Amino acid sequence: MAGEKRRFAIGYALLPKKENSFIRESLVNLAKSRGVDLVKIDRERSLVDQGPFDCVLHKLYGEDWKIQLADFRSRNPNAVIVDSPDAIERLHNRISMLQVVSELKIENQSETFGIPKQIVIYDQETLFDNQAWELLKFPVIAKPLVADGSAKSHKMTLVFNRDGLNKLKPPIVLQEFVNHGGVIFKVYVAGEYVQCVKRKSLPDVSEEKLKSLEDSLRFSQVSNLPTHEKSDDTYYKMMNLEDTELPPQIFMTDIAKGLRKAMKLNLFNFDVIRDTRFGNRYLIIDINYFPGYAKMPGYETVLTDFFCDIMILKEREKGLLEECSQKKMAGTDGRQLLNCEEEVRKTVTNSGCSDGEEKENSIQV
Numbered sequence: 001m002a003g004e005k006r007r008f009a010i011g012y013a014l015l016p017k018k019e020n021s022f023i024r025e026s027l028v029n030l031a032k033s034r035g036v037d038l039v040k041i042d043r044e045r046s047l048v049d050q051g052p053f054d055c056v057l058h059k060l061y062g063e064d065w066k067i068q069l070a071d072f073r074s075r076n077p078n079a080v081i082v083d084s085p086d087a088i089e090r091l092h093n094r095i096s097m098l099q100v101v102s103e104l105k106i107e108n109q110s111e112t113f114g115i116p117k118q119i120v121i122y123d124q125e126t127l128f129d130n131q132a133w134e135l136l137k138f139p140v141i142a143k144p145l146v147a148d149g150s151a152k153s154h155k156m157t158l159v160f161n162r163d164g165l166n167k168l169k170p171p172i173v174l175q176e177f178v179n180h181g182g183v184i185f186k187v188y189v190a191g192e193y194v195q196c197v198k199r200k201s202l203p204d205v206s207e208e209k210l211k212s213l214e215d216s217l218r219f220s221q222v223s224n225l226p227t228h229e230k231s232d233d234t235y236y237k238m239m240n241l242e243d244t245e246l247p248p249q250i251f252m253t254d255i256a257k258g259l260r261k262a263m264k265l266n267l268f269n270f271d272v273i274r275d276t277r278f279g280n281r282y283l284i285i286d287i288n289y290f291p292g293y294a295k296m297p298g299y300e301t302v303l304t305d306f307f308c309d310i311m312i313l314k315e316r317e318k319g320l321l322e323e324c325s326q327k328k329m330a331g332t333d334g335r336q337l338l339n340c341e342e343e344v345r346k347t348v349t350n351s352g353c354s355d356g357e358e359k360e361n362s363i364q365v
């Protein structure tokens with residue numbers, strides 16, 4: 001109807017737990033009021049038979065889903081897939097996940113960043129190999145190499161000495177445990193938006209404590225545990241999250257932007273700790289695809305803004321494609337038209353990925 005604004009359909013494909021936490025009525029209603037309909041994708045049916053969708057939002061694992069997305073993309077070249085499965089895959093391995101951090105260049109005079117020292121161990125023999133240990137010192141955290149969202153992939157072991165290595169099951173990443181005052185910073189990214197929050201983490205391990213402790217300690221998803229389940233209760237009672245200063249916002253934003261561009265991802269968060277030995281040194285220890293946004297203050301607005309940015313981008317694309325067809329009607333030859341359409345898709349979908357200045361409302365595809 002004339003004057004009526006076009007609506008925009010976003011199909012979402014999420015595991016039931018994620019759907020329950022993320023697709024809240026408050027989000028659905030806010031998005032709806034701003035012209036965006038969130039539509040559940042039926043995982044029992046093939047994706048190409050559903051829709052039409054202007055955008056597909058997803059967090060599913062496995063080859064079958066990747067094939068379905070590729071099929072959908074080839075039949076719907078104008079739809080936006082948030083995010084590309086290949087880009088997400090980098091985060092399913094704890095080595096490739098952090099490699100990108102080492103490649104980032106951010107200019108900052110007063111703070112530095114990096115990742116903790118770490119090695120990857122594929123077999124039991126290498127676990128006790130002295131050469132492998134030249135780089136690391138105890139305590140270390142043993143993390144499963146694979147980070148595929150399974151409960152197993154979150155099972156960590158804090159290892160205090162050589163004897164503690166016996167129970168480990170490679171393939172694992174051994175990462176130096178860095179004292180950080182028991183507080184972790186979670187930096188949530190949704191397109192251009194960046195928000196840093198504080199969470200409780202593992203307590204520091206002093207030299208004296210290191211000598212008196214057992215060989216190892218197992219734990220899982222410590223930053224999401226309710227307080228009464230934390231391993232060192234007295235420590236947490238003593239510690240007040242509010243006393244901890246957040247890292248400088250501009251510094252976290254610069255890192256977030258750099259990561260987003262390098263990884264070509266829109267929806268992720270990263271875990272950061274502040275090394276207590278230096279006070280101005282920040283270490284990135286984990287990057288998660290499509291994290292628990294609902295725990296982030298104002299998540300409905302942030303995510304709706306993000307959806308609207310995609311919509312604006314799509315509209316811009318439509319306008320530019322129309323210009324291409326007009327050129328065709330005006331007699332421009334077919335080859336030039338093809339170039340024109342290709343150019344539009346490149347400019348719109350890749351804006352923000354280019355080396356030049358990032359455009360507003362850019363979505364990484």
Ligand SMILES: O=P(O)(O)O[C@@H]1[C@@H](OP(=O)(O)O)[C@H](OP(=O)(O)O)[C@H](O)[C@H](OP(=O)(O)O)[C@H]1OP(=O)(O)O
Pocket residue numbers: 017018021059147148149150154186221223224269271286288289290291292293295
């Ligand atoms: O479930 P939630 O809300 O705690 O979110 C989890 C995230 O918590 P966070 O937002 O960082 O506090 C969580 O982050 P952490 O592991 O706590 O760093 C993961 O992103 C997790 O996904 P997956 O199991 O790795 O695929 C996320 O789980 P899924 O919701 O994707 O299953």
Ligand SMILES: Nc1ncnc2c1ncn2[C@@H]1O[C@H](COP(=O)(O)OP(=O)(O)O)[C@@H](O)[C@H]1O
Pocket residue numbers: 116141143147153154155156175176177178179180184200201202221222223271273285286
């Ligand atoms: N190198 C490290 N030094 C100190 N604490 C760490 C380190 N790596 C992880 N942790 C602690 O272990 C928790 C889980 O590790 P993380 O790599 O974030 O795995 P997950 O993917 O399960 O969240 C972190 O939230 C933090 O509390």
Ligand SMILES: [Mg+2]
Pocket residue numbers: 271286
């Ligand atoms: Mg984590």
Ligand SMILES: [Mg+2]
Pocket residue numbers: 147286287288
């Ligand atoms: Mg993680």
